[in-house]
Amino acid sequence: MTTKEKILIATLELASEQGLGSVSLSQIAKKVGIQKPSLYNHFTSKDEIIDGLYEYLRQRAKDKVANTMIDYGELVKNKSALEILTQTVNSYMAINRDADMEQFYKFVMSERSIQKEAAKIMLVETEKMILATKQLFYAMQVQHIMEFQNIDMAAFSYAMTIHSIMDYMYDQRMAGVEVTAEQMLDDYLKEFCSVYGNEQSYEEKIDEK
Numbered sequence: 001m002t003t004k005e006k007i008l009i010a011t012l013e014l015a016s017e018q019g020l021g022s023v024s025l026s027q028i029a030k031k032v033g034i035q036k037p038s039l040y041n042h043f044t045s046k047d048e049i050i051d052g053l054y055e056y057l058r059q060r061a062k063d064k065v066a067n068t069m070i071d072y073g074e075l076v077k078n079k080s081a082l083e084i085l086t087q088t089v090n091s092y093m094a095i096n097r098d099a100d101m102e103q104f105y106k107f108v109m110s111e112r113s114i115q116k117e118a119a120k121i122m123l124v125e126t127e128k129m130i131l132a133t134k135q136l137f138y139a140m141q142v143q144h145i146m147e148f149q150n151i152d153m154a155a156f157s158y159a160m161t162i163h164s165i166m167d168y169m170y171d172q173r174m175a176g177v178e179v180t181a182e183q184m185l186d187d188y189l190k191e192f193c194s195v196y197g198n199e200q201s202y203e204e205k206i207d208e209k
Helices: 003-018 025-032 045-065 081-096 099-111 116-144 151-175 181-196 202-208
Strands: none
Touching: 003 025, 003 045, 025 081, 025 099, 045 081, 045 099, 081 099, 081 116, 081 151, 081 181, 099 116, 116 151, 151 181, 181 202
16 A cells, blocks of 8 residues: 555544544644655645545445446447436445445535535535436437436436435435335336336337338
């Protein structure tokens, strides 16, 4: 493990123990076993460390689910709308349920209302999901798997709904109550496909011609 990675992991551990806002550069340096000035050989500020931690954990989680590079054109071929949406949602959930990623989100979500950097990370994550959804929906429309009058708005409302259901699922798990949000998620995907999906695949329509 490189010194840079050690700094990121040390920050994750400290933030998990005492909260993001309470972690100091001196504490990070001490945990890594280096002098505080040495941190600046790798990061210019605490905010940059937090940003780096988010990107590091997210990329590592994506690598675990083989989700590093997505060719949306290939992803949507020979699949129904429901198969595509289920696959992509499950992949996204697997990334967010990675143990380190989930631990990171715990303190980021708890401090988003009081820490600018925490709010920024949640904003970036939401915007990434919206962009990925737009790319997916454009690919599905090109293949005539789904039809949208306004793809950008459909992608925004879909991404935000998925986020909300995932938050609801997380709250149910943390509260120790019956997790009903998983069925809600399945029902939502089916309903979304019934509204926007085409019954016939692109290949079937080509064959008819």
